[in-house]
Amino acid sequence: MHTPQFRPLDVEAIREDFPIFATTPPLAFLDNAASTQTPRPVVEAMDAYYDTYRSNIHRGIYRISEEATEQHELAREKVARLINAPRTRQVIFTRNTTESINLVAYSWGSENIREGDEIVLTIMEHHSNLVPWQLLAQRTGAKLRFLEVTDEGLLDFTQLRDLLTEKTKLVAIGHVSNVLGSINPIQSIIVEAHTVGAKVVVDAAQSVPHFQVDVQQLDCDFLAFSGHKMCGPTGIGVLYGKSELLEEMPPFLGGGSMIRSVDRDVSSYAELPAKFEAGTPSIAEAIGLGHAVDYITQANLAALQVHEQELLKYAHQRLEQIEGITLYGPAPHQKAGVISFNMEGIHPHDVAGILDTHGIAVRAGHHCAQPLMKRLDVIATVRASFYLYNTIEDVDRLYEGLCRAQKLMTRRKA
Amino acid sequence: MNIYQEELLDHYENPSNYGTLPNPHISHEEDNPLCGDRIRIDLIIEDDIIKEVRFSGHGCTISQAAASMLTEEIEGKTLAEAKQLTKDDILDMIGIPLGPVRLKCALLALKVLKAGAYGIHAWPGEEDE
Numbered sequence: 001m002h003t004p005q006f007r008p009l010d011v012e013a014i015r016e017d018f019p020i021f022a023t024t025p026p027l028a029f030l031d032n033a034a035s036t037q038t039p040r041p042v043v044e045a046m047d048a049y050y051d052t053y054r055s056n057i058h059r060g061i062y063r064i065s066e067e068a069t070e071q072h073e074l075a076r077e078k079v080a081r082l083i084n085a086p087r088t089r090q091v092i093f094t095r096n097t098t099e100s101i102n103l104v105a106y107s108w109g110s111e112n113i114r115e116g117d118e119i120v121l122t123i124m125e126h127h128s129n130l131v132p133w134q135l136l137a138q139r140t141g142a143k144l145r146f147l148e149v150t151d152e153g154l155l156d157f158t159q160l161r162d163l164l165t166e167k168t169k170l171v172a173i174g175h176v177s178n179v180l181g182s183i184n185p186i187q188s189i190i191v192e193a194h195t196v197g198a199k200v201v202v203d204a205a206q207s208v209p210h211f212q213v214d215v216q217q218l219d220c221d222f223l224a225f226s227g228h229k230m231c232g233p234t235g236i237g238v239l240y241g242k243s244e245l246l247e248e249m250p251p252f253l254g255g256g257s258m259i260r261s262v263d264r265d266v267s268s269y270a271e272l273p274a275k276f277e278a279g280t281p282s283i284a285e286a287i288g289l290g291h292a293v294d295y296i297t298q299a300n301l302a303a304l305q306v307h308e309q310e311l312l313k314y315a316h317q318r319l320e321q322i323e324g325i326t327l328y329g330p331a332p333h334q335k336a337g338v339i340s341f342n343m344e345g346i347h348p349h350d351v352a353g354i355l356d357t358h359g360i361a362v363r364a365g366h367h368c369a370q371p372l373m374k375r376l377d378v379i380a381t382v383r384a385s386f387y388l389y390n391t392i393e394d395v396d397r398l399y400e401g402l403c404r405a406q407k408l409m410t411r412r413k414a
Numbered sequence: 415m416n417i418y419q420e421e422l423l424d425h426y427e428n429p430s431n432y433g434t435l436p437n438p439h440i441s442h443e444e445d446n447p448l449c450g451d452r453i454r455i456d457l458i459i460e461d462d463i464i465k466e467v468r469f470s471g472h473g474c475t476i477s478q479a480a481a482s483m484l485t486e487e488i489e490g491k492t493l494a495e496a497k498q499l500t501k502d503d504i505l506d507m508i509g510i511p512l513g514p515v516r517l518k519c520a521l522l523a524l525k526v527l528k529a530g531a532y533g534i535h536a537w538p539g540e541e542d543e
């Protein structure tokens with residue numbers, strides 16, 4: 001994994017870019033799987049747009065509108081390079097992962113899914129990669145089928161061959177589980193899916209922020225992710241699609257920007273990517289995302305991954321020492337940046353609430369993955385998730401906070 | 415100020431009126447699907463007065479402590495008085511500010527009480543939910 005020019009993360013320098021960590025003691029922010037913090041360069045790039053060239057894009061025939069258009073499109077190029085998309089126009093800007101997946105479900109789905117067709121999902125999907133397919137199945141009479149999860153928190157690969165048949169038209173799968181952190185073997189799943197002629201949608205919300213994802217190497221048909229989980233602002237997300245699919249698909253939303261010409265009764269549509277970007281987009285947010293891509297690639301994604309692995313291994317070691325704790329999901333080397341657990345006799349909300357009183361932010365709940373919660377036979381879990389600015393001290397504080405929670409909540413029970 | 419202060423923890427660890435009643439006049443149960451907290455409240459009513467109340471269920475400190483405090487509050491009151499209780503009354507009992515997520519936990523018992531007292535269909539609902 002260590003290439004010759006490998007340079008570890010300079011976490012101290014990175015933290016200086018995030019004013020939110022300037023307090024004493026610093027905020028231990030361990031809810032990165034939900035949304036990450038935003039570094040100064042990203043905020044400054046958005047400020048520069050508002051302060052010096054604020055205008056709408058694409059149609060303005062004046063200098064600052066042209067600059068806004070250029071910066072907006074430069075962001076698209078940066079995203080395309082990040083995921084190694086063959087052409088920049090294959091990067092569609094949306095609001096978030098959820099909207100990207102819905103775009104595919106409505107536009108591609110309504111043209112290509114018929115009664116009796118099957119859509120294969122896994123039971124560890126985030127609701128945003130489940131509910132759009134449920135709605136599509138209800139509209140069309142298609143059937144959903146599910147790949148199960150083993151007790152180790154990995155996909156049950158043995159089932160795959162049985163699930164994939166000539167009826168399978170689509171496989172929609174998360175690259176990394178937002179609850180278990182499991183990195184799914186999507187490369188092999190994509191190969192298998194393609195042998196039966198199915199298309200594959202990858203929910204990359206938890207992978208693109210954490211390691212190098214190459215859409216050409218994966219050969220996925222669609223890939224979706226969100227800017228706000230990778231140092232970018234909220235309100236901007238990405239859908240990548242193969243050119244021939246995007247070209248064939250009907251528009252998702254109709255309106256300005258997505259048309260070539262409009263008559264009273266019919267219109268013809270713009271080229272990619274405009275066809276799927278109706279209305280005034282999130283301009284500052286796209287520019288911010290472009291700078292977030294710069295930020296994480298300059299920090300170096302390989303170094304980021306090594307750093308998260310260290311934190312994760314250390315967190316496993318420490319948390320396993322706590323009596324009555326249950327950790328969910330596979331071993332650290334099989335996952336990315338997430339550790340989910342429960343403490344015996346303490347409700348997850350209370351664990352998170354007590355940690356909060358010590359300046360530690362974690363998430364407690366079903367994490368928008370209720371089918372997985374049912375499989376794990378829990379109502380909720382506590383989840384700590386890491387990013388490039390987290391430190392070993394953050395993990396130590398998590399450990400100490402959990403010990404305090406345990407003392408507080410079990411003090412008189414005998 | 416801290417959610418995890420003595421009084422709340424006392425209610426959580428040694429809740430008042432915990433349990434069920436054999437032949438309640440009113441019994442209602444609901445859960446909060448966001449976190450799985452579940453509360454049931456049983457009431458014995460005589461001459462419109464709440465003679466006996468029990469709650470049962472499971473959940474976080476806030477939902478269980480709020481239920482315990484609520485049952486103390488309504489025992490001996492008329493059903494009409496119980497129906498008048500509001501979100502602010504619960505917040506007063508808890509005595510500390512709560513964020514929006516924990517607020518839902520705190521108000522679960524009140525929701526169960528009102529839905530039970532009004533009958534689920536007759537209850538006009540909380541304006542703030």
Ligand SMILES: Cc1ncc(COP(=O)(O)O)c(C=O)c1O
Pocket residue numbers: 033034096097098099126128129174176177178203205206226
């Ligand atoms: C795996 C996964 N998919 C999808 C989403 C949805 O992302 P968003 O809310 O940005 O649409 C999330 C995050 O919440 C996620 O973790």
